[in-house]
Amino acid sequence: MVGYRFFRKNRQGRQGGGIVLYVNDQLECMELYLGMDEELTESLWVRIKGRAGAGDVIVGVCYRPPDQEDRADEALYRQIGAASRSQALVLMGDFRHPHICWRDNAAEHKQCRKFLECVNDNFLLQVIEEPMRRGAMLDLILTNKEGLVGDVKLKGSLGCSDHEMVEFKILRAARRVRSKLTTLDFRRADSGLFRDLLGRIPRDKALEGRGAQDSWLIFKGHLLQAQE
Template sequence: MRDTVLGAYYRPPYQDGEADEAFYRQLKVVSQSQAFVLMGDFNHPDIPWEGYTARHLQSRKFLQCTDDKFLTQVVEEPTRRGVLLDLVLTNKEGLVEDIKVGGSLGCSDHDKTEFRIVGSMCKTTSRTLDFRRANFDLFKKLLGEIPWDRALEGRGLKRAGQY
């Protein structure tokens, strides 16, 4: 039986290098899974994926990280205003197929990205989370420990716990 790890990620446009490094450490661990797919908005608009280069240091570090972990980016079409921001990364060739970009989902200004994960499913695990038992005080405390980019406050965004 083969387990597939599926993740979703959002990188704010002005995320600092410290937060990126924390993400890279987590990525190192999960990318060692036998089958791994990570999708999300990575906000590296300066990466022309056909050339695998970048102008900005943070984008070059992102490319180096994906290369070091042997991850392949499989989306080929722009996902927002002519730029490829929404990516699907995988560590196994042939794991992701039928990638389609286009249309909208709700009021998002990004195009919808659809894909199929290929593999034999021998076991399905499903859990229903009981949010009444959640420790929201601990959750707020942990969110408060995440490094915060002060530039985002100027854009009207608030740090967790300031709502």
């Protein structure tokens, strides 16, 4: 395509498929190789150099087949972890995890829970709010910087695809969001004492016969008490 540089990764072992990313040729960019079983995953990563006064942005594109094996999932999670250590990351794609409830940050299926753990462990934000395919949330946009992604819009299907197009902006100078919440500085905590206090909870006796919700509320109470 004239005016764009493109990066692609063909699907291994099957005809057709693969992923592609087009970058405006006025932007300085380079493909990244994270060096962790990349042949197992349909993912690619490109660093786009920021202009004067703005940092670089890593853009990732991913397709996760619905029958992907655990080994490939783990390879993808390691790649996400490595990319998340950058100052600014935008990761988009079809991850095939329709059973995650992003509003409650919860999932029932094992593979969905593993993916959600990866997202939480790397402090990523998921910015898509509306289901885009038959009521399911398959296509996601993840970022590690609040305010980096904005103006997200669904634009209807492209051709005969049953996925919807997503339009959004990467805001080079991410808006700083000033929080009004008072938070504790856990870096100054006595983690040994905290662990000891939680270890004193008679869990078997306290949680005997309790359901999941009641058990969580009891544990949460002990957790907050230890925190204080």
